Amino acid sequence: MRLALVLGEVAQGLRRNLSMVVSVVLVTFISLTFVGTAILLQFQINQMKGYWYERSQVAVYLCTSFDGGPCEEQAATQSQIDAVENELSGATLAPYIEQVEFETREQAYQNVLEQWEGTAIAELASPEILPESFRVKLVDPNQAEIVIDQISGMPGVFEVKDARAFLEPIFTMINTLSLSAVGIAALMLIAAALLISTTIRLSAFSRRREISIMRLVGASNRFIETPFILEGVFAALIGSALAGVALIALTEFFVGGYLAGEITTIGFVGTSDALVVAPMLLGLGAVLAALSAAVAIRRYLKA
Template identity: 50%
Template sequence: MRLQFILSEIGVGLRRNLSMAVSVVLVTFISLTFVGSAALLQLQINQMKDEWYDKVEVSIFLCPQTSDTATCASGEASQEQIDTIDSELNGDALAPYVEEVFFETKDQAFASFQERYSGEWWAQGVTADQMQASFRVALVDPQQYEVIHDYFTGRQGVEEVRDQRQVIEPIILVLNRATLLSVGLAAVMLLAAVLLITTTIRLSALSRRRETGIMRLVGASNLFIQLPFMLEGAIAATIGAAMAVGGLWFGVRYLVQDWLATSVTWVPYIGTDAVWMIAPALVAVAIVLAAISSLVSLSRYTKV
């Protein structure tokens, strides 16, 4: 009997404030979409770090025929300098840091250059002699790239020591800032959701002050009086959360996996399983929003 009464009160409240309930659903949907987007973006960043950082190499570019670098004043790196660097990279001193060493000759560098830029007009005049040999060093721990950098920087015959993290880090930085922007927008939208749910519950409570007064007179408890209002907000917020999960799934499935993954193939993308991973958290946030809004409103507006 009590359950039937509570359900009927929820139905009455939703019908009386249908437009406000729809507004709660929409603002919850938008706010949780921003929250979910920020979470998915952070998962994407973590996946990219895990994928790329394990493959980070330090490149030791040897002096070409013409270079303005002080360490290349004597011209192109000699075979003796190359052999010295090779022996040091494979020596005992750097063994704890170096996992694998690959030497790329000028001819190999030219072949790679032609493969990458064969269709560019400006690449037609480049010859193998203009290329520079280099060592590619895979590290045991990519975080310790500075050991190799400091060891060979300034060495005669070495033009530059470059860490591939210098290419990756700007991308990660941009994505991290995009995550912060999403978090900021999500916070604003969550605040708007709390205010709107609070207003909806307040209006619902005011429109039924006569009914709540009668219930109070016949001895109904505070929880029994307030529960229908709380459930109204929770239902609307949960519907908004479900819509947010659906929107995020659609975005990952069709925009990321079917579009981006075929256009930009060098990025390891997250899948729809990431959406299901954060879905419980989004629903929990929706319930918390409704709970906070209920506590703010009902303590005052259900008193007779």
């Protein structure tokens, strides 16, 4: 009987404040969609880091007759190339290296043509100006500095580069976008919490006569508060569910359908990841609404 009475009060409150309930649903939906997107974006960043870092290499560029600095415009001799190769395969570096490949000028030229086809870079490139190089795949990419320190400064070596140095700015930019999405989502969650509080206070004010009667007959504060808290939770759960559905649809049709078809060199987050995030949004929405509603109604009852 008590449960039926509480649910009846909840239904009555939702009918009386339908426009405010719709506002709570929309704000919760938009804010939690941003939160879910930010979480999936972080999943994507971690997945890309794992994929590319595992495949990252240390590139040892040999001198050409066009290089200044340590090369003094002298191309690396065969003996210098052999010395670098021996060092890479020697006992000092062998435990850190999984594989070493030698790239000739002609191979480097073909790679440039493939990567920059149709651009001015491809037109200006020629085998003569491109350096020969060793491509070193490490057992642990985090130990690249060991190889760099050992090989740098050897005769015939122009420079030694860690491929991850090219990837870090990209991941930094994506991380910045992710943090921006989190910031916007946090602001919208605050707006949702304030809107839920306002909705509950208005609902309580519109039923102030019923609340007075409940107090006169000895109803506890918890019994009075429960319907108002459930109203906020109900509205927030609808918005959270819509956010979860939107996130799953976005992942399935846009990321999995469009992006995965256009960009085949990158593995993207999938529907399974969205299905993990969706329940998190439901929980977050319910907790946010319950706390906001509880604070609002308790302050109203004490006023």
